[in-house]
Amino acid sequence: MFKEFRKELTWGGRSLVLESGKIARQADGAVVATMGETKVLCTIVYEKSPKAGLDFFPLSVHYQEKSFAAGKIPGAFSSARAVRRRRRC
Numbered sequence: 001m002f003k004e005f006r007k008e009l010t011w012g013g014r015s016l017v018l019e020s021g022k023i024a025r026q027a028d029g030a031v032v033a034t035m036g037e038t039k040v041l042c043t044i045v046y047e048k049s050p051k052a053g054l055d056f057f058p059l060s061v062h063y064q065e066k067s068f069a070a071g072k073i074p075g076a077f078s079s080a081r082a083v084r085r086r087r088r089c
Contacts, residue, residue: 002025004022005021006019017035019031027044028044
């Protein structure tokens with residue numbers, strides 16, 4: 001039903017893998033770029049018909065870094081740290 005594309009190339013002496021068609025199918029376009037252990041999802045959504053009176057190309061970039069996968073949760077503290085503090089007192 002959906003076409004999946006995969007392209008591998010060398011970029012700066014390292015392997016770069018570009019994949020499309022697997023995830024984010026509701027977006028008009030989506031690519032997952034993988035280099036080593038790092039993955040980046042890039043998506044694009046556009047309006048099918050142009051708006052009248054616009055003589056420029058409005059572009060916005062939304063960047064969101066997720067550190068939850070590495071176990072780094074902002075504002076959280078480790079229960080091991082809390083136990084150590086109680087013992088010192």
